[in-house]
Amino acid sequence: MSRATRLGPVAAIVGFLAFVEFTSGIIQGYYTPLLTDIARNLGIHDADVNWLEGTQLMLSALVVPAFAKLGDMVGHKRMLVWSTAITAIASISLAFTDQFWVFLVAWALQGFYVVWLPLEIALIWSRSRGSAHPAAMTRTAAGLLVAALELGAIAGALSAGALAEVLPMTALLLVPAVAVTVCFFVVLFGVKESPDLTGGRLDTGGLVLISLSLLALTGGLSFMRLNGPADLLSWALVVLGVLLVWPFARYELRHPDPLIDVRMFRSPMLWPVFLTAGLFGVSVLGAQAPLSTFARTDPSAVGYGLGATSFQTSLLIGSYVLSMVVGAMLFPVFARRFTPRVTLIGASSMVAVGFLLFLPFHDGYGQVLANMIIVGLGSGALVAALPAAAAAAAPPTQTGVATGLTNSVKTVGGAIASCVFGIALLGSAGEAVHGTAGSFAGYMTVWLICGVTAAVAAGLLALVPKLAFSDPVDAEPPADPTTGGGDVGASAAVR
Structure with missing residues (x-):
């Protein structure tokens, strides 16, 4: 069968979503060769670059549960649009500041791109659910999306290396910002929303508990990496993060519409x-x-x-x-x-x-x-x-x-x-x-x-x-989605 046939009802959106993942790859590959140049532009020590990784890691751990649940509730495309908009604003902000704390906040907010692939897979699954082979369609589409992601990473790394010698820092950092901005309009006008959304209200209690747990755990690990394994504060935060999983699980089991079942x-x-x-x-x-x-x-x-x-x-x-x-x-x-x-x-x-x-x-x-x-x-x-x-x-x-x-x-x-x-x-x-x-x-x-x-x-x-x-x-022939x-x-x- 042709690839379009294997993708069935999701073929129309896979190309747009592949562009989203190509953009994600650009973000992940573009900045790495430039980290030393970025540190010099911000006037910071190379070791302080670790804070960029740590803050983005913490934020990405926090936003995925909330955006994933909201995707099921109000629309995977809608949350994809919002996350792309935030990533675009953050990417643009990176190009126009030489203040470390502003750059740090923008860098962390750029980490919203981590929700793109989970939302895309959920979107594809929801649109293929009524077909005869939804799992096969989702696997094929996932393979294409990840291939686009890795090709984007290669393109990002190569273009950064080539442009670093000819562009000033502001113009250099605007390149991925332009790509993400284009990506926003691709999602907005090219992707259709998921059918059969669940609705409901967001489990804010569960979100607070899991956010505190993840924040403590990732924060403790980041401090431990910076301060060494003998740092008592780092261990206390890690232990607190692990212990908070228990009240979160108990709370979610009692909730009628939990953030995470x-x-x-x-x-x-x-x-x-x-x-x-x-x-x-x-x-x-x-x-x-x-x-x-x-x-x-x-x-x-x-x-x-x-x-x-x-x-x-x-x-x-x-x-x-x-x-x-x-x-x-x-x-x-x-x-x-x-x-x-x-x-x-x-x-x-x-x-x-x-x-x-x-x-x-x-x-x-x-x-x-x-x-x-x-x-x-x-x-x-x-x-x-x-x-x-x-x-x-x-x-x-x-x-x-x-x-x-x-x-x-x-x-x-x-x-x-x-x-x-x-x-x-x-x-x-x-x-x-x-x-x-x-x-x-x-x-x-x-x-x-x-x-x-x-x-x-x-x-x-x-x-x-x-x-x-x-x-x-x-x-047999595609299942009727109205009958289960x-x-x-x-x-x-x-x-």
């Missing part, structure tokens, strides 16, 4: 997906900076590393991102051939194998490149697979919440990993020349943790019912 965490189809998302966040969000710094480390000075130039390192990162594109595109193909569950297990296993190969094979450029390509293939498939799997297995009224949870849990996993990896690399750094290179034991720890967490994720996914996240094998056809995702998982 915590009963989903009891589902044999969903809890392995959520836990896999958290474990996947360890590598996809936490390990990229250590891989880059290892490549740049001079082996003649410290006895390990590749001594790669910035161009050689960009080729490594580019190869990794391109392999993610391939993995995302192959995900629906393998899911049709081997079932989504087996494909998820295979993708997690590839991530595990790729990172564990770093333990014996890390001395040559070709070895590291091969390892990163293996990791990238599995990672690309998982980025596309996890929200699509959550959408297929979630209750019809919780689609946006379920897809958003995969993103939130992944962010928390990445925050924990970022803290642990930062401490591990710093722990023996005094043994390295001038104290600027991470310790070799720290790098080994990063690779081992990433490999083991991915292997654990593969094991957890093996516990999922065999045909979970699949369409019914005996699917919206429960396809739940029925498919037990067939």
